Amino acid sequence: MIEQQVHARNLVAWAADKPEVCVLSGDLTGSTEIAKFRDAYPDRFFNMGMAEQNMLSWAGGMAREGMVPYLHTFAVFLVRRPYDQLAMSVCYPNLPVKLVGFLPGIMTPGGVTHQAIEDISLMRGMPNMTVLEVGDAADIESVLDVAHEVAGPVYIRMLRGSVPRLFSTPMEFDRVRRLREGSDITVFSSGICTEDTIRACEVLQRHGISATHRHVTTLKPFTDPEVVDAARAGDRLVVTIENHNVIGGLGSAVAERMAEAGVGTQLLRIGLPDQFAHGATAAYLKDEYGISARRIVAAIADRLDVRVDVDDEELSAVEVSAAVDSEQLEAL
Amino acid sequence: MTTSKPSGGSTTPEAPPDSTVLTEQTPEAVARRVRARVLELTLKQDGCYLSQALSSAEILATLYTRVLQLAAVPEPLPAPQFTGVPGTVNPSPSGGRFHGEQRPGLDRFLISPAHYAVAIYAALESVGRLEPGAFETFNTDGSTLEMIGAEHSPGFELTTGSFGQALSQSAGIAVVRQRRGEAGRTVVFMSDGELEEGQTWEAAQAVAHYRLNNLILFVDVNGQQVDGLTKDIMSVEPIDARFAAFGWNVVIVNGHDPVAIEHAVTERDGSRPLVVLCYTDTAHGVPYLDARKPNLHYVRPKDDTDRRELRAALTALTGEQA
DSSP states (O other), rough: OEEOOHHHHHHHHHTTTTTEEEEEEOOOOOTTTTTTHHOOOOOGGGEOOOOOOHHHHHHHHEEEEEEEEEEEEEEHOOOOOOHHIIIIIIIITTTTEEEEEEEEEETTTTTTTTTTTSSSHHHHEEEEEEEEEESSSHHHHHHHHHHHHHHOOEEEEOSSSSOOOOOOOOOTTTOOOEOOOOOSEEEEEEETHHHHHHHHHHHHHHTOOOEEEEOOOOSSSOOHHHHHHHHHHHEEEEEEEEEESSSSHHHHHHHHHHHHHHHHHHHEEEEESSSSSSSOOOOOOOOHHSSSHHHHHHHHHHTTTTTOOOOHHHHHHTTHHHHHHHHHHHHO | OOOOOTTTTOTTTTSSSGOOOOSSOHHHHHHHHHHHHHHHHHHHTTOOOOHHHHHHHHHHHHIIIIIOOOOOOOSSSOOOOOOOOTSSSSSSGGGGGGGGGOOOOOOOOOOOOOOGGHHHHHHHTTTTTOOOOOOGGGTTTTOSOSSOTTTTTOOOOOOOSTTTTTHHHHHHHHHHHHHHHHHOOOOEEGGGGGGGGGHHHHHHHHHHHTTTEEEEEEEEEEEEEEEEEHHHSOOOOOOOHHHHTOOEEEEETTTTTTTHHHHHEEEEEEHSOHHHHHHHHTTTOGGGGGGTTTOOSSSSSSSSSHHHHHHHHHHHHHHOOO
8 A cells, every 4th residue: 555645644633732843944845745734833834944054053952942843854964964063953962853854765866965875874873863764654654753752862764755554553662563474584674675575575485485574663772672582583694674875774783783692693784785876766776776675585595595586576466565464463 | 832941941931030130340350350360271271272261351251241131140150070961861960050040031141162161161250150169170180161161061051162053053042032932132152263164154044034133143253263364264254244244233343342342232223133243352461472373272381481471461460450
């Protein structure tokens, strides 16, 4: 099931009883689904123009006065351009400023200037910062509650436009979602990669490779005991799949937990291979950089030295919404 | 927009705004003490941010004694040892407490150039807001009177040592105060070198755009930066025309003239945000340092002659005081 503009509607309803919530736009009001909020609550909407350094520090000032600003712009303009302002005006004082960053990884044809591929790495390394990422409509509908509960700054890797609905329950802070249980491999996926990973795991299963699959929505902190338990479930290989540089994101976070817990299984990190991307459609770029379902299956089969003839039709025929049932069974 | 301070905040809206206290001391006397204390420390610790104190002494002294409407502190506040940064179990309290209880009708004073910390500490001590003896802990391990202050340092409500960020942060504070209808002004002090930062002008345009007419910016235009004279390194003039073009009211004063500094504020019409450009001299009160210009970012006595001359200057300053 594909849905449209989930954040736009959810934000308006969610903020209705929260007078402390205000929204700051970086001249990307339509592009970040906050036009409905602007129209519903004009006195809580501040367009800060194209001046992100000022926007980050300004938000820190507002937070000191009791507001909880939700900053909306493209992720690159929240964490790359105004990094020092974010560090000194927001994160050092541990202020409740929430960054809602759009166009994660390759989710834009806008090319290198618009593609946030190292944002999770930067934000994981920032003291006091909490890092959340959404992968479906249910995540989008619940991420604001999770972010709002955090006393300090939060970075949300957000999706816009058409998004799948994979889950039927709210995301939980620092808790992975369980999608599948298996014993050959363990797969951790995040963000948009989870839908493709669901497809890949189903096809691998049909070829005799059983997978434990977890969807990660909180990238920092990353202390859920289930991460280590799941990592131990796959006998042959642990795989991480992310729409981000393989350095500093999900793959690194899983590697740290595995090493600390003494999980000796080999780790395959799938993601952008430490290079900048370019402008093209998301489907094209996913395949180019190895995070399409087809490339995920091929990479895992190759590492396991198993022959799997990947059939695109078979992959696209996998019912991803089935994860709803799976999720409910496993998590509840 | 309805909002209140988070619980634990120090705002008490019912408190009358007339409980402001301007110190009985003259700005001239406070400025002399600021110079003397920082020069004394420069000799004792064999180096300090002296020139910043020399250029800003009258600005800070006038603000604290004639301009700022701040709640009194019952007695000079102690500055206990550093315990932790924000977000840790036992963070040090805000350095803003030295400016008294925050109230809607009172001013906020936000300091941008954290390298001026020693001058701020000396001024707070001179106007009876910082406990005697605390100043001597300046730049010693474990003291909150750090060389380059952060928001646990006396007088500092914001963390601003990375230049150009305080005006934006202060504007964020001012815009919420404006929406709440608070009468108190938001007063920001910055240095001219920060005008080179692009963020300063992002803030200047946003302050004008949001008509934050209760924001007053004081700039210490001492014309010097680390590498030399500002006009040689990266010229920021014409500062007045630049701010005027951004939609601000601009007043230029002699930054060593307390009466002019005070008048710039009392005569403001409130129709726009106000910037007061205070032109100053980094050797004011210690003319011996004239010969060293423009290499005055951090003054360290180099030889016996320096030490002798600086001691003589200190004697002159303290003699004037007595």
